[in-house]
């Protein structure tokens with residue numbers, strides 16, 4: 001049917017462009033060696049007009065059309081990673097076993113420009129990186145997923161245009177490790193954002209999503225502490241107590257009547273979690289890498305410095321996912337627009353903090369991967385990562401993102417770096433009548 005309309009549309013175009021009469025279109029299926037003839041007559045012209053009218057109506061509609069009943073069409077459809085038809089079927093029928101049409105991984109590189117004074121430009125179809133006192137590096141655009149500009153590196157207008165055209169995310173992180181912002185070319189459809197505005201203008205909807213989020217993060221924090229209690233002597237008691245208390249608070253979350261009360265539950269869980277976290281640090285770790293409580297803006301010790309810097313890398317990736325999907329980062333459902341960070345990105349970050357940053361940082365500390373002098377710059381009341389520290393953290397974080405993980409709801413495996421975008425798309429499904437799949441990523 002779809003091919004028939006396409007071939008009729010081509011006939012129509014040829015007629016009007018060349019001012020000729022076309023009597024027939026033909027489709028050749030090379031794989032099957034079959035030729036199909038499609039007569040082009042008045043009925044065909046009417047079919048094309050009807051298809052154009054329907055397409056216009058769909059374009060102007062705020063509602064997404066339902067996925068097709070013929071799932072075989074989806075397997076070869078280029079829109080499948082955006083439309084997520086298998087996940088939509090799962091949302092309607094929880095017995096459905098979805099096949100993965102969403103790509104498992106994104107192997108494109110993430111280029112971090114750490115050295116101040118580096119300039120990023122364009123040469124042909126490549127990105128050109130010029131560092132001080134180093135040979136010029138060129139990388140083909142198709143190999144790049146993001147460029148992250150740390151500190152005071154420069155990027156040319158030509159390179160920015162090129163990145164926008166090639167869908168390469170450009171993100172800025174300050175010298176102190178704070179996420180500054182992203183180059184946003186706003187390619188997403190406005191209908192998508194209007195649906196988001198409509199859904200997230202409803203306080204009840206926001207509260208429902210926020211409960212999922214706080215539950216998801218709290219469960220992740222609890223599971224992480226449960227993993228760490230194995231083989232713990234003295235610390236085990238403290239961990240057991242915190243695990244039980246977190247469970248107690250988690251049970252209260254469904255009863256939250258407002259975002260403010262939910263914030264209270266979240267704060268309780270965070271206090272219990274960070275209070276117990278020091279028990280996960282191995283006794284062989286130097287005391288300089290120790291952790292007693294969570295502090296930030298600025299971080300006062302090396303462990304907090306690593307967590308804060310990791311969260312900056314994480315929010316940058318979440319923003320990349322949100323901009324790729326085309327949602328409005330400034331409109332969230334839990335965090336309020338108080339800081340420079342976009343609320344929706346802060347919301348979605350909650351899901352990934354434990355598996356991508358807390359666990360990766362803790363593992364690196366317990367492996368004694370950090371040089372307490374060379375990897376950190378110490379101020380009077382603050383600790384920053386040095387350039388070597390940033391390189392190490394980026395390496396640890398990017399390696400963690402490459403690990404594959406089985407999604408607990410869709411039941412297929414994909415890398416963490418693909419999960420960001422999938423989770424944003426699943427969030428969008430919540431207000432498109434295909435909900436129930438978002439916010440279930442909990443470490444096992």
Ligand code: SF4
Pocket residue numbers: 066067068073074077078079080083084085
């Ligand atoms: S993937 Fe979506 S757009 Fe493509 S055929 Fe399936 S339902 Fe239609």
